[in-house]
Amino acid sequence: MVYLTRSEHFNAAHKLYNPAWSYEKNEEVFGKCANENWHGHNYELLVTVKGQPSPDTGFVFDVKKLSNIIKEHIIEKIDHQNLNLDVEIMRGKMCSTENLAMAIWQELVQRLPAGVQLHAIKLYETPRIYVEYFGE
Amino acid sequence: MVYLTRSEHFNAAHKLYNPAWSYEKNEEVFGKCANENWHGHNYELLVTVKGQPSPDTGFVFDVKKLSNIIKEHIIEKIDHQNLNLDVEIMRGKMCSTENLAMAIWQELVQRLPAGVQLHAIKLYETPRIYVEYFGE
Amino acid sequence: MVYLTRSEHFNAAHKLYNPAWSYEKNEEVFGKCANENWHGHNYELLVTVKGQPSPDTGFVFDVKKLSNIIKEHIIEKIDHQNLNLDVEIMRGKMCSTENLAMAIWQELVQRLPAGVQLHAIKLYETPRIYVEYFGE
Amino acid sequence: MVYLTRSEHFNAAHKLYNPAWSYEKNEEVFGKCANENWHGHNYELLVTVKGQPSPDTGFVFDVKKLSNIIKEHIIEKIDHQNLNLDVEIMRGKMCSTENLAMAIWQELVQRLPAGVQLHAIKLYETPRIYVEYFGE
Amino acid sequence: MVYLTRSEHFNAAHKLYNPAWSYEKNEEVFGKCANENWHGHNYELLVTVKGQPSPDTGFVFDVKKLSNIIKEHIIEKIDHQNLNLDVEIMRGKMCSTENLAMAIWQELVQRLPAGVQLHAIKLYETPRIYVEYFGE
Amino acid sequence: MVYLTRSEHFNAAHKLYNPAWSYEKNEEVFGKCANENWHGHNYELLVTVKGQPSPDTGFVFDVKKLSNIIKEHIIEKIDHQNLNLDVEIMRGKMCSTENLAMAIWQELVQRLPAGVQLHAIKLYETPRIYVEYFGE
Numbered sequence A, B, C, D, E, F: 001m002v003y004l005t006r007s008e009h010f011n012a013a014h015k016l017y018n019p020a021w022s023y024e025k026n027e028e029v030f031g032k033c034a035n036e037n038w039h040g041h042n043y044e045l046l047v048t049v050k051g052q053p054s055p056d057t058g059f060v061f062d063v064k065k066l067s068n069i070i071k072e073h074i075i076e077k078i079d080h081q082n083l084n085l086d087v088e089i090m091r092g093k094m095c096s097t098e099n100l101a102m103a104i105w106q107e108l109v110q111r112l113p114a115g116v117q118l119h120a121i122k123l124y125e126t127p128r129i130y131v132e133y134f135g136e
Helices: A023-034 A062-080 A097-108 B023-036 B061-076 B096-106 C022-032 C063-078 C095-107 D025-034 D063-078 D097-109 E021-036 E063-077 E099-109 F023-034 F061-077 F097-107
Strands: A002-014 A039-051 A117-126 A129-133 B001-013 B039-051 B118-124 B129-133 C001-013 C039-051 C117-127 C130-134 D002-014 D039-051 D117-126 D129-133 E002-014 E039-051 E117-126 E129-133 F002-014 F039-053 F117-126 F129-132
Touching: A002 A117, A002 B039, A002 D097, A023 D025, A023 D063, A039 A062, A039 A097, A039 B001, A062 A097, A097 A117, A097 A129, A097 C001, B001 B061, B001 B118, B001 F097, B023 C022, B039 B061, B039 B096, B039 C063, B039 F023, B061 B096, B096 B118, B129 E039, B129 E129, C001 C063, C001 C117, C001 F039, C039 C063, C039 C095, C063 C095, C063 D002, C095 C117, C095 D002, C130 E129, D002 D063, D002 D117, D039 D063, D039 D097, D039 F129, D063 D097, D097 D129, E002 E063, E002 E117, E021 F097, E039 E063, E039 E099, E063 E099, E099 F002, E117 F002, F002 F061, F039 F097, F061 F097, F061 F129, F097 F129
Parallel strands: A039 B039, C039 F039, D039 E039
Antiparallel strands: A002 A039, A002 D129, A039 A117, A117 A129, A129 C001, B001 B039, B001 F129, B039 B118, B118 B129, B129 E002, C001 C039, C039 C117, C117 C130, C130 D002, D002 D039, D039 D117, D117 D129, E002 E039, E039 E117, E117 E129, E129 F002, F002 F039, F039 F117, F117 F129
């Protein structure tokens, strides 16, 4: 079993705001992240797949195809968007990096061909904060 | 003359949108950056000052004080804000990285003590795009 | 289960020196790292916690609180210190990066609230050398 | 159990080309990577070992010795070489990063002393593509 | 005057070999870099332009257009190529990073629109070696 | 004129302490940096030279020779040392990064062959703080 990782980049606006709470409660819990006028990030997304290298190619999976899958199903739908308003996979969810990583997993896990397993989503919100999700 | 640089971090939402233009013209010129629901970035700000090292301290300027000046006058007013809506120094300006770097220069150049000159503002919008401004 | 990581920075002086050995034996085993006048590093500390994201916040744990815990219990006690002379959690231990990572684990594991588990300590001694500890 | 990682650097030329296939099939599968005149990369190699820190040294393994083992058995034989033509451990194999990581594992696993286990090979082909191999 | 920089990536094979010299002289001067079977690098290319920000857009130059110019005139012709054999702008030249940076300048300087000046080419051969060229 | 930069790494212990001042004054001015038990850093040193590329080699200067000059005259004398106690070029000076960069310039400027000029010393004290010196 070999693990292959591809990193892609997107940026987006979001806010952390629970509509079931008062404005004051949101301010208290989320601080500056609750700013009603939004803030944003450059996200760095690392997608790891695993499998047996093919004897014909030496590849677990063609990294160009992996890049294209990530771009088609994630980047094109999230990049330069507002996570709370524009992004289908975050509809009705708190726009935390944790929830975004899980939503990206759900979207990508069904897009990989037989013989290639999704292993991990690693998502940087800033260079000093990241989350990882392994599907369970 | 020795040059001293301190890097600080902030993130913000913005859009590129010229109100004198039609929606279509904005879309044509700015593409995804014109998204009316905003997008955002992690900005990395590098501030360079220059001067003669003090014989007493060996410092051009105390880098802790430089950091505090940047935080008080820039980071606290921009971090987790919307550049178009919330940020005084960008009022009435296109929220490009070029204009933001120039506005940061104007704000900081007046905050440094005698003997220390502002030399450069370097502002990363993404890890692959940055602008520099030297005050003229 | 989602994993959340926060990175913090500190720097410190140390030496590698086993007092049960002769000066010559220390030189032989630790080379330049045994320099009796000390050397030092910029350490980068990555702390990973794991848990279920809260339905209310989308957070495994508030990363600002995680940062504050790391700063209060680790950074304030280690930053700009001498690991051999000044740092309580290294008292009587060889000041290797391995032992420092384990000591940081012991200190932090008791500081996290219910529902949040410490998963990993990753500690860079230089950009090209790091250790990881998972508590067992 | 503590994990210790050392990063080393090499660069090399290679191509992805399956001699059992036609030129056209190679072009179709490998695209630009099949360029018969070769292309190349700066590879970043991270080697992780694990073990119990020694009470005498605080080390899982002397990182200087680990560096020397990697340099003697891998870097000196691969750096500035052509992976397809010059490198013994890739003889008769497709020169994918997956296969190179596995070959480096096979070479290093037999070079470590008792009490130190090889845990992982992580190999960056570009800053945005890497593979990992854990020996099984 | 504001300076705008865009970074792009390519990789290539090359060797350093002066055909006017003997094999032994090439070995003596270029060492491993003279390997007749080639070696290669991931190059990071930073292109800096300068100008006055437009009042309409806030841009010195549309960074997306700058990226497209670099990709069309440089990356598509160099990426995954052999600098000595495949690359028109290096024909008849020693394939040093110095010469490659100068050739990239010559190619790009004629591609920019009025009002935008090319300021610098910065070219990383490895993360620890780079050259800069300012056109004179 | 082309500029060539080589980056090298060292680490060292130091403190900021002016012996002409009282302990209290040192604490007030230098804060944690005055810790009498020392602290330390991983320094990253970038040395830039400039010149005309040789028609025979394409080089401004052989980067391997530049690396060897830096290692022989700087790294071997500073790495794993105490800047205040062990390092000849800092004798009698405040051990600020500014003064260290200037001392490195003085040491290297006399070591380069004819036709190669020293252009800049850039010295990182931490990833977020650096100084530059151009010799005047």
